Amino acid sequence: MEYNTLLQELKDKFGDSILSADDTADFFTLVVASDIIKQLISFLKEEQNFIFLTDLCGIHYPEQEKELGVIYHLHNLVENKRIRLKIFVTKANPQVDSIVSIFSGANWMERETFDFYGIDFVGHPNLKRILNVDFMDYHPMRKEYPLEDATRSDKDDRFFGR
Amino acid sequence: MSEKDKKYTVVEAPEGYSAPGFFATTLDKAVGLARKNSLWPLPFATSCCGIEFMATMAAHYDLGRFGAERLSFSPRQADLLMVMGTIAKKMAPVVQQVYEQMAEPRWVIAVGACASSGGVFDTYSVLQGIDKVVPVDVYVPGCPPRPEQIIDGFMKIQELVGNEPLRRRYSPEYKQMLESYGIKIDK
Amino acid sequence: MKTINSEHHLDLTKEDEKVYSTLNLGPTHPATHGIFQNILTMNGETIVGAEQTIGYIHRAFEKIAERRPYYQITTLTDRLNYCSSPINNIGWHLAVEKLLGVETNKRIDYMRIIVMELARIADHLICNSVIGVDSGALTGFVYVFEEREKIYEIYEELCGARLTTNLGRVGGFDRDFTAVAIQKIRDLMKGLPKVLHEFEKLLMRNRIFMDRTINVGAISAERALNYGFAGPNLRAAGVDYDVRVQEPYSSYNDFDFVVPIGQNGDTYDRYCVRQTELWESIKLVNNALENLPEGKFNAEVPAFFMPPKEDVYSKMEPLISHFKMVMGEIDVPEKEIYKAVEGANGELGFYVVADGGRSPYRLHFRRPGFIYYQAFLEMITGSALSDAILTMSSMNVIAGELDA
Numbered sequence: 031m032e033y034n035t036l037l038q039e040l041k042d043k044f045g046d047s048i049l050s051a052d053d054t055a056d057f058f059t060l061v062v063a064s065d066i067i068k069q070l071i072s073f074l075k076e077e078q079n080f081i082f083l084t085d086l087c088g089i090h091y092p093e094q095e096k097e098l099g100v101i102y103h104l105h106n107l108v109e110n111k112r113i114r115l116k117i118f119v120t121k122a123n124p125q126v127d128s129i130v131s132i133f134s135g136a137n138w139m140e141r142e143t144f145d146f147y148g149i150d151f152v153g154h155p156n157l158k159r160i161l162n163v164d165f166m167d168y169h170p171m172r173k174e175y176p177l178e179d180a181t182r183s184d185k186d187d188r189f190f191g192r
Numbered sequence: 193m194s195e196k197d198k199k200y201t202v203v204e205a206p207e208g209y210s211a212p213g214f215f216a217t218t219l220d221k222a223v224g225l226a227r228k229n230s231l232w233p234l235p236f237a238t239s240c241c242g243i244e245f246m247a248t249m250a251a252h253y254d255l256g257r258f259g260a261e262r263l264s265f266s267p268r269q270a271d272l273l274m275v276m277g278t279i280a281k282k283m284a285p286v287v288q289q290v291y292e293q294m295a296e297p298r299w300v301i302a303v304g305a306c307a308s309s310g311g312v313f314d315t316y317s318v319l320q321g322i323d324k325v326v327p328v329d330v331y332v333p334g335c336p337p338r339p340e341q342i343i344d345g346f347m348k349i350q351e352l353v354g355n356e357p358l359r360r361r362y363s364p365e366y367k368q369m370l371e372s373y374g375i376k377i378d379k
Numbered sequence: 380m381k382t383i384n385s386e387h388h389l390d391l392t393k394e395d396e397k398v399y400s401t402l403n404l405g406p407t408h409p410a411t412h413g414i415f416q417n418i419l420t421m422n423g424e425t426i427v428g429a430e431q432t433i434g435y436i437h438r439a440f441e442k443i444a445e446r447r448p449y450y451q452i453t454t455l456t457d458r459l460n461y462c463s464s465p466i467n468n469i470g471w472h473l474a475v476e477k478l479l480g481v482e483t484n485k486r487i488d489y490m491r492i493i494v495m496e497l498a499r500i501a502d503h504l505i506c507n508s509v510i511g512v513d514s515g516a517l518t519g520f521v522y523v524f525e526e527r528e529k530i531y532e533i534y535e536e537l538c539g540a541r542l543t544t545n546l547g548r549v550g551g552f553d554r555d556f557t558a559v560a561i562q563k564i565r566d567l568m569k570g571l572p573k574v575l576h577e578f579e580k581l582l583m584r585n586r587i588f589m590d591r592t593i594n595v596g597a598i599s600a601e602r603a604l605n606y607g608f609a610g611p612n613l614r615a616a617g618v619d620y621d622v623r624v625q626e627p628y629s630s631y632n633d634f635d636f637v638v639p640i641g642q643n644g645d646t647y648d649r650y651c652v653r654q655t656e657l658w659e660s661i662k663l664v665n666n667a668l669e670n671l672p673e674g675k676f677n678a679e680v681p682a683f684f685m686p687p688k689e690d691v692y693s694k695m696e697p698l699i700s701h702f703k704m705v706m707g708e709i710d711v712p713e714k715e716i717y718k719a720v721e722g723a724n725g726e727l728g729f730y731v732v733a734d735g736g737r738s739p740y741r742l743h744f745r746r747p748g749f750i751y752y753q754a755f756l757e758m759i760t761g762s763a764l765s766d767a768i769l770t771m772s773s774m775n776v777i778a779g780e781l782d783a
Contacts, residue, residue, distance in 0.1 A: 039547065056716045082620075083607050083729060085717070087743040103717055103730070103745075107604075107618075110625055114717070124326075135607030138753045146441075161434035161782055162317060163282045170316055170442060177442050179316045237408060238414050238436050239779050240461040241541055243505075247531070247541075250524035265409040280782075282437045283414060292610055313452065315439040329693050 033058045036078065044070065057112045061078040062158065063099075065118040068127040071102065071115070073131055077159060080104040083129075086139035088147035090172050095123050098147050102129075146171035200302065200358030203229055206354070227271070227280035229259040231346075231353065234270035241304035244341040245276050245334040250358070253339040258346060260346055268294035272349060273326070279319045291326045296361045300352065301345055302328045305335045327369060399420055402764070406435050406689055410513055410768045413778025415752075417767075420501065421452050424763045427777035429756050431747075437782040444742040449475050450549060450683055452742065457543040459744060460780045461724040463502035464544045465494045465534070474729035477718045478711065479680065486674035487551040488630035489667045493564065494546060495629075495720075496660040496667075500571070501530045501654040502723035503611075503660075506775040510577075510650055511582055513772045514591050519581050526574055529567045536560040546686060550676030561668070568665055574658060583654065592646040596758045597769030599644060606754045609747050610725025614775055615652045616644030623722040636663055639676045646773040682709040705736030724748055724775055748780035 037051050047063040074080040084103040096118035128151035129136045136163050140151045141160040150168035206225055208217030248255050250263040255362035267290050275368055302322050305311035308331040310320035405416035414435040420428040440455050454466040469491050508520040508702045531541040536559055538546040582588045603616040618640040623631045639655035641648030686697035713735045728745030759767040
């Protein structure tokens, strides 16, 4: 399956929602609109043999208008091809459709992305924090938060170069 | 076999007065001698240091030689809480709860850099040393410490145990120290 | 028997409470090798629902990695799957080499294969002996740990550390294999088959062990693929996906090795798949050691390789490049890559978004343990508590990998 034919099929089916396609990275990377992600992944799984969800993670670009992003890596085990999908949402409305009904493995990966970036996955059965403490009130991987705990008293920042 | 043919070493006797037929020492030294050679550890192994502890318990380094053959996962039956590995803030209340459930006398050894002071991980989610929640007796640095270092830490605990006065756990300073950590004292 | 939705097990009515009990398995428990918690709802000895909690050892690796230069992140990768640290280290170095476009010669590749397969042997030895310990057979564990000590001695010879090795550099190694190291590897490869045969005689055709592990914790291939399983757990379910064969890296395609697959995806299959992979790793190490070609032990990556100290103290250019490297002025292209290696638990992936600076803009670890542990609920519902313990230990869940 050539990437150009795949891109043509996707453009025919989804039209303008495919915002950009890039073949110069290590494998085919698509940036798509966030509302079609569930149909796109379902199409890729049912009809293009991308049966393995390798990874799902979040990213934060503070200088873009749509700051928060979710990045999906899918793998076609039959023909040994990988694909990367990116969607971006704003901080004010970070809603993304959950793909747990397509890939059960996305369950915890979406919870981790919610925990770190605050992206709300609509339709997830149990969207709670998974790695951090339950009463944490901010999303730590966003770029505006520091790495260290602001309340620690025993380490003097002068000696740590901060 | 005569006395002179002994090829094994026995535990050193504490200071005392000995004469044919008897040996006189203080009670706390005798009790300390018995306790220090039969410490039952509670391995609270969380991460990489736990694997080095498994190596210490295995046949090559063998912590069992020091009397710590019987690992106890039940806090009531353990003497020594060995905290090995990173303690995250999510886990800190659990460490304190396990410490509270242990019966006196109890000692704590913090194995590894993460348990002693947070280690490499100066982050929002890692407790910077377990001495923020429980009183620690011995710290073993290293990342992870070699089994020889863990055994050295264990031997220092044995020294502490052997020399501990019997009334220490009932003294007001001890109770005050436990209160400063927020640890409830069992009657 | 009423089935309980596992995410809401606490909604038990008063009538239910007469039948079902709640058992807290963890976070501190002798049989969970690592810290994670399972709150089980049980009907007698049978499990009807569970709620999993992880994150008790969350150390924020991905956030730390955004502050560290590329060569300091190796120390973080050590602590992911700490039973087989060299695989994580070399996987990270391969990812950075993919980012920079660096090619390594055959000698480096073969040396890396030897180190990675030794790490795989070490990890599978722990996992299989711990399955034995959890079913009551402690002897195998003690015998097998002696072999792990020998592997630790080899690591010490190569890099100085036993467990968290921080082995190698981007572009190869910092020193060649010494004659002592090669002799130790040869001795280990000569002595390991005998110990493995002894270990197999204890467990593999043991009636008690087979009764306890066959049809316990089974998962079908379709469900395993849907969850994103990889590694020995997926191969035990019947899917032959091995990153070393699918996307060969570090000259694995020069070697001929078998990828074992199971049929039922149960605990016994996982045990047997790991055992067979142990034998294959021994063959790989022997082949690589015999055919080790001559060459340099590091590729030309001047930005990541500290010049030798004698040059730094006496010549000008090495001094400047040493300074620039330590201060972090290296040119890294602005792109994003995903690189996967076959860890001991499956596909360990590194997704790096580089912005041209000294640290990555975003680094995400695709941790196999995190992904397949989700299926644990499905695998134990309906089975007994002791089966759940064996399933957990046969899946080889390492807490460092779970929480990162």
